[in-house]
Amino acid sequence: MDKKNNKINGEFDLDVIDLSTTAQNLKSKDENSLPKVMKITTLDMSPYSSIYELNGKTMGNVTSYAFYIFDLISKKFNITYEIVMPDQKILGDHKKGVIGLLHERKVDMAVAFLPINPDMHPYISYSPMLTQIELKAMMRRPDNSAIGSGLLAPFTKQVWILIVIAVIISGPIFFGIIFLRSCLWKNSKTDNYTFLQCAWFTYGAILKQGSTIIPKTDSNRVLFASWWIFITILTSFYTANLTAFLTLAEFTLPYKSITDIVNDKRMWSSTSEHYIDYALKQLKIKELENLTKSYENNYEKIYLGDGNHFQQMIKEDYLKDVRANKPQKYRCKFVIMPEIIYKQPVAFAYPKGSLYQEKFDKLLRNLVQFGIIKHLEQRKLPLVPYCPLKLSDNEPGLNMNNLSLPFKILAGGLTLATLTFICEKIGFHVSQIYKRRHNNKKRVFTRNPQILPLVCPANNDFDNQPSTSNPSPTRQSVSMNKKIIYNGREYLEIDTPRRTGKRLIPTRSLSALLFQYNE
Numbered sequence: 001m002d003k004k005n006n007k008i009n010g011e012f013d014l015d016v017i018d019l020s021t022t023a024q025n026l027k028s029k030d031e032n033s034l035p036k037v038m039k040i041t042t043l044d045m046s047p048y049s050s051i052y053e054l055n056g057k058t059m060g061n062v063t064s065y066a067f068y069i070f071d072l073i074s075k076k077f078n079i080t081y082e083i084v085m086p087d088q089k090i091l092g093d094h095k096k097g098v099i100g101l102l103h104e105r106k107v108d109m110a111v112a113f114l115p116i117n118p119d120m121h122p123y124i125s126y127s128p129m130l131t132q133i134e135l136k137a138m139m140r141r142p143d144n145s146a147i148g149s150g151l152l153a154p155f156t157k158q159v160w161i162l163i164v165i166a167v168i169i170s171g172p173i174f175f176g177i178i179f180l181r182s183c184l185w186k187n188s189k190t191d192n193y194t195f196l197q198c199a200w201f202t203y204g205a206i207l208k209q210g211s212t213i214i215p216k217t218d219s220n221r222v223l224f225a226s227w228w229i230f231i232t233i234l235t236s237f238y239t240a241n242l243t244a245f246l247t248l249a250e251f252t253l254p255y256k257s258i259t260d261i262v263n264d265k266r267m268w269s270s271t272s273e274h275y276i277d278y279a280l281k282q283l284k285i286k287e288l289e290n291l292t293k294s295y296e297n298n299y300e301k302i303y304l305g306d307g308n309h310f311q312q313m314i315k316e317d318y319l320k321d322v323r324a325n326k327p328q329k330y331r332c333k334f335v336i337m338p339e340i341i342y343k344q345p346v347a348f349a350y351p352k353g354s355l356y357q358e359k360f361d362k363l364l365r366n367l368v369q370f371g372i373i374k375h376l377e378q379r380k381l382p383l384v385p386y387c388p389l390k391l392s393d394n395e396p397g398l399n400m401n402n403l404s405l406p407f408k409i410l411a412g413g414l415t416l417a418t419l420t421f422i423c424e425k426i427g428f429h430v431s432q433i434y435k436r437r438h439n440n441k442k443r444v445f446t447r448n449p450q451i452l453p454l455v456c457p458a459n460n461d462f463d464n465q466p467s468t469s470n471p472s473p474t475r476q477s478v479s480m481n482k483k484i485i486y487n488g489r490e491y492l493e494i495d496t497p498r499r500t501g502k503r504l505i506p507t508r509s510l511s512a513l514l515f516q517y518n519e
Contacts, residue, residue, distance in 0.1 A: 034356060038074075038081045041098050041107045042066065043091065047312065047380050048113040048133075048346075051083065058083040060111065065376045066348075069130075070111045073363050081111075091115070094123040098349075105351045109360070113346035125357055127348040128365045131373050135344055136307035137337040138314075141387075142253070151405045154241030163234070167206055171199035174223060181219060191220045205231050253337055253389070308381060310336050315386045332387035483507065 042049050042060065049066035051058050060067035060083060074081060084107050090097040091114065098114065101107045103123040113133065116126050152160065175198040182192055193213060201213050205227055215221045303310075314334055321331040348364065350357045367373060484491045484504065491504040 034077050034079055034359065035108070036079055038079055038109060038356075039084050039107045040070075040081050040109045040111045041084050041086060041101050042110065043098060043112045043114075044089065045112065047308070049111065051085075058085060065373065065380075066111050066113055068376060069364070069367060069373070072367070073360060076363065077359070094120070099124055102349055102351045108351070108354065108356060110349040112348070114349050116345045116347055123352065125350045125352055125354060127350070127357070127361050128368060129345045129347050130364065130368060131377065132343040132345050134307045134340045135304065135342045136310060136340060138303045138305070138310045138334055139253070139337070141332060141335040151242070151403075153245045154238050163206075166230075167202055170202040170227060171195070174198040174202070174227075177223060178220060181217070191215050191217050202227060206234075208235075253335065304341065307336060307340070308377060311381055311386070315382050318386045335387060335389060338389060 042051060044051055047064055050061040050064040052061055053059070060070065060081075062068050062071045070081070084101065086092065086097050086101050088096050092099050094100060094103040098110050098112065099120060102110055110124075113130060114126070115133075116129065155163070172195070175193070175195045178191060178193055178198070197213060201224070213224070215224055314332075314336070317334065318331050348360070350360075484493050490507045492507050493502055493504055495502055
């Protein structure tokens with residue numbers, strides 16, 4: 001065969017690719033041992049393998065990866081092929097589908113990117129691995145990024161939880177340290193702050209409200225300064241990260257792995273008897289264990305499959321919307337998860353103990369080593385990415401999704417302030433009612449003092465009889481009034497005549513004689 005005619009589509013020359021020095025010597029022997037017409041089977045799985053009908057005969061489409069490679073090899077060996085499709089056009093097992101035909105030796109070879117399954121080794125033989133198909137997830141593009149709200153984005157959920165815990169426990173800790181210091185210093189009144197003062201200090205500091213607390217002792221100054229330094233550093237990081245988020249934010253998806261999809265309880269779907277479906281039947285694949293357990297869940301769908309095929313689908317959908325003159329924001333309805341779920345190795349397959357496997361495997365190995373299969377995969381992909389994760393470099397202005405939190409905080413603060421005011425008002429009235437009832441009970445249970453008779457000794461006929469006359473009301477009130485110690489001296493508190501006020505009269509001193517009581 002002339003080397004010029006041995007080039008397929010003007011791209012590859014298998015005489016050049018086959019670098020073996022004995023290739024020409026074995027050429028005639030290989031051709032004699034191969035049949036002129038080989039019976040092959042395949043699957044219609046574009047772009048990896050596809051077929052079409054020509055004059056009632058099934059033909060392989062050389063634009064697909066598998067038949068492009070097989071066409072190179074068949075021309076190298078100068079053979080033709082006949083396609084035999086299984087009754088069930090699926091991958092199947094040793095009893096049905098493509099694998100069933102190979103196991104029953106009804107065909108000589110399977111020309112398709114078949115997933116390599118170790119459980120099928122007793123029934124068929126695989127060629128060298130041709131490539132690894134990257135299985136990904138495709139979903140409807142979400143409206144918002146998975147990072148979260150604009151004001152909460154600078155910190156992760158764990159950081160926010162720790163900040164809330166720090167604010168809650170710092171006030172009691174400060175109060176405990178101050179109380180302990182007061183006890184050790186024999187109830188010192190210096191920096192003797194209450195629990196509410198310490199709690200409001202921690203709350204006010206984080207909101208930059210300031211504080212009226214001015215500690216005087218060194219230990220309390222260090223304690224309060226440490227909280228201020230913590231708040232200053234925290235707010236600095238928050239401000240810087242918030243600025244970066246609003247200017248350089250990237251769109252992210254809510255799922256990065258199979259575990260995220262399963263934990264979020266989202267329903268997934270895939271093509272029956274395709275790579276994902278076949279991989280799930282292999283119980284030894286650890287990456288897909290969680291996916292297998294969630295098979296029966298019924299939630300919002302996420303489509304799992306071949307990443308290259310997804311890119312073709314998104315391209316066709318985008319071009320369809322362009323032809324329909326749809327606005328730009330409605331053209332990219334779907335997005336592909338950047339992370340790879342699983343890499344599925346694929347290969348051709350032969351019946352067990354095939355006489356042709358060694359010859360085909362040799363050329364297949366050369367094609368893989370020279371990167372022809374990778375070239376075919378890249379050639380089928382779009383030259384530019386359609387509908388990438390980040391649609392545009394020009395970020396839109398902030399919307400209500402980003403700024404809804406400040407309005408919620410304002411509404412919540414006003415509501416909380418109103419409820420607090422109502423509680424304070426109710427508490428004030430309750431305390432007033434309690435005081436009135438308490439004072440009324442004291443008045444009810446207070447007994448009037450018993451008036452004792454006044455005995456006045458005199459040298460008359462009435463000396464031996466007690467006087468039953470009552471003392472003067474003024475003197476009676478003096479004897480009943482209470483004593484008060486004021487500035488270290490003892491005073492007697494009495495009502496002034498006509499009960500217009502109260503007066504203090506010193507006792508146990510000569511100055512008490514200066515006071516006269518008019519009836």
